[in-house]
Amino acid sequence: MTSEPSEYRYTKPVPEPDEETEPFWTAVQRHELVTPRCQECGRRFFPPRPMCPDCNSLDIAFEPVSGRGQVHSFVVFHQVFHPAFRDDLPYNVVQIALEEEPRVHLTSNVVECENDDIAVGMAVEVFFDDVDDGVTIPRFRPVT
Amino acid sequence: MAGERAAALRDQTAIVGVGLTDFSERSGKTVLELALEAGKNAIDDAGLTNTDIDGVVCYMYSDSAAPGQVASTLGIGEGHLSLHSNSGGDSPPQVTGWAAMAVATGMADTVLVYRALNGRSGMRIGGSGGPTVPAGRPTASGEGQFTSIYGMAGPIANYAMLARPHMAKYGLTNADLAPVAVMMREHAQLNPRAITYGKPMTIEDHQNSRMIVDPYRLFDCCFEVDGGVAFIVTTAERAKDLKHPPVYIRGVGYSSGALDPDGATYAKTTAPRVLAAADVELGDIDVACISDDYTWTFLGQLEDYGWAGGGEGSAWVSEGRGKIEGGDVACNPHGGQLSEAFVHDMNQISEAVFQLRGEAGDRQVAGAEVALATGTAGRSAIILRR
Numbered sequence: 001m002t003s004e005p006s007e008y009r010y011t012k013p014v015p016e017p018d019e020e021t022e023p024f025w026t027a028v029q030r031h032e033l034v035t036p037r038c039q040e041c042g043r044r045f046f047p048p049r050p051m052c053p054d055c056n057s058l059d060i061a062f063e064p065v066s067g068r069g070q071v072h073s074f075v076v077f078h079q080v081f082h083p084a085f086r087d088d089l090p091y092n093v094v095q096i097a098l099e100e101e102p103r104v105h106l107t108s109n110v111v112e113c114e115n116d117d118i119a120v121g122m123a124v125e126v127f128f129d130d131v132d133d134g135v136t137i138p139r140f141r142p143v144t
Numbered sequence: 145m146a147g148e149r150a151a152a153l154r155d156q157t158a159i160v161g162v163g164l165t166d167f168s169e170r171s172g173k174t175v176l177e178l179a180l181e182a183g184k185n186a187i188d189d190a191g192l193t194n195t196d197i198d199g200v201v202c203y204m205y206s207d208s209a210a211p212g213q214v215a216s217t218l219g220i221g222e223g224h225l226s227l228h229s230n231s232g233g234d235s236p237p238q239v240t241g242w243a244a245m246a247v248a249t250g251m252a253d254t255v256l257v258y259r260a261l262n263g264r265s266g267m268r269i270g271g272s273g274g275p276t277v278p279a280g281r282p283t284a285s286g287e288g289q290f291t292s293i294y295g296m297a298g299p300i301a302n303y304a305m306l307a308r309p310h311m312a313k314y315g316l317t318n319a320d321l322a323p324v325a326v327m328m329r330e331h332a333q334l335n336p337r338a339i340t341y342g343k344p345m346t347i348e349d350h351q352n353s354r355m356i357v358d359p360y361r362l363f364d365c366c367f368e369v370d371g372g373v374a375f376i377v378t379t380a381e382r383a384k385d386l387k388h389p390p391v392y393i394r395g396v397g398y399s400s401g402a403l404d405p406d407g408a409t410y411a412k413t414t415a416p417r418v419l420a421a422a423d424v425e426l427g428d429i430d431v432a433c434i435s436d437d438y439t440w441t442f443l444g445q446l447e448d449y450g451w452a453g454g455g456e457g458s459a460w461v462s463e464g465r466g467k468i469e470g471g472d473v474a475c476n477p478h479g480g481q482l483s484e485a486f487v488h489d490m491n492q493i494s495e496a497v498f499q500l501r502g503e504a505g506d507r508q509v510a511g512a513e514v515a516l517a518t519g520t521a522g523r524s525a526i527i528l529r530r
Binding site: 008010011012013014015016017018021046047072073074075076077078079081082084085088090091093095106107108109115119120121137139 | 281282283284285286287288289290291292293294295296297298300301304305306308309312313354355356357358359
């Protein structure tokens with residue numbers, strides 16, 4: 001593998017928001033975690049879509065969540081599948097079930113925790129990783 | 145009831161030809177050549193010629209030969225039916241079901257179903273990201289903006305993520321997956337076509353294989369190959385007059401979208417569907433070619449179908465209940481995706497056909513009358529009978 005020199009401090013992929021997801025990332029920049037929520041039936045869902053999957057309403061707004069949740073699932077990469085993460089091996093990727101709506105699973109990483117100590121059901125809370133100028137990525141850490 | 149409407153399909157069609165290429169780590173052929181070879185072999189196996197075929201069915205992930213190209217090169221007639229897909233989630237039982245539906249409803253008489261890929265030497269499923277890291281930094285759009293920014297990449301990780309909650313629920317560890325790999329490898333030693341023929345595996349070998357994406361080691365993952373598999377599906381009537389004893393399609397089941405949270409895999413939803421469609425009970429099944437793309441997805445389906453209780457699949461395997469002889473149901477006599485070859489579960493169906501024809505040689509399940517074949521994570525299933 002060759003890597004060319006970068007003008008950026010953070011060289012892993014950064015999110016490219018679109019019209020549907022822009023409110024989520026704008027909130028993340030403010031260090032706030034939000035999810036779409038149906039204004040008719042109250043259902044939260046993720047990822048952002050224009051319509052409620054339960055009642056099919058188009059009246060969707062982004063509302064904050066506490067940032068707390070539990071580990072629903074996790075894996076640990078020991079082999080490179082994405083070249084930008086080669087130097088992080090072994091690294092975890094998790095699915096977090098949010099406290100407000102356990103059916104919503106956010107993919108993320110758990111930090112401040114050994115991979116061997118991650119467990120399904122572990123309580124976590126979000127923190128906002130300001131990885132570079134104008135780029136913030138939500139990750140999770142164990143609740144102490 | 146959907147099960148009652150399924151009677152319209154039941155036993156109306158049959159698989160009359162199976163064509164395989166060699167399975168290797170480097171075919172030295174293009175995907176078109178593999179598709180043509182598998183297709184021609186299937187047509188020959190049926191005792192038919194290219195002009196007898198009036199339909200083509202296939203699916204791919206941008207990794208195979210286009211059906212139009214395959215059809216015109218094989219010389220399949222003008223005005224043929226073409227049903228195909230280039231997206232995730234499709235699988236052989238489902239697309240074979242499309243062929244059966246087309247034949248049963250008169251949209252076509254004799255359909256070629258194929259899948260061919262250089263899955264080992266060429267484009268790997270889920271392959272992305274070249275050997276270099278771009279200058280600056282990459283961006284992730286679409287679904288990737290929520291997943292690949294965290295390093296989530298490749299198909300193995302998706303199925304590893306699927307396994308974890310179930311394994312945590314029942315206190316299973318990676319060591320509990322080993323008996324599945326060992327059983328498949330044992331069966332493959334009776335199968336000269338298997339890519340692992342002559343290469344037995346012990347529990348210790350499994351445990352010593354390197355971790356790929358925890359909880360999956362190398363030997364928990366299917367064996368990618370270059371190769372192609374094709375079938376010919378026609379009417380039950382016509383099937384009686386062809387080269388081999390017909391293998392009738394009894395029923396097909398499929399489920400997409402979200403999983404039933406009470407189950408392990410998609411089979412929680414698909415199993416009752418395919419059993420109802422085929423009007424068979426679990427105990428009627430003699431051969432179960434359960435998709436073993438991963439050891440855990442095999443175990444999960446074993447439980448979702450009901451052969452093993454929740455979390456008890458590993459013990460079930462260790463007790464020999466999936467063996468070719470003397471078990472509850474013979475599982476993957478050919479060695480499955482783990483040990484025959486990963487042709488994306490097409491060869492789960494081909495093995496079912498060989499078993500029901502009585503052509504399985506040293507690995508023949510005595511008296512096999514009814515067989516099940518499933519696709520990735522139990523998403524789809526087909527029940528065949530002789």
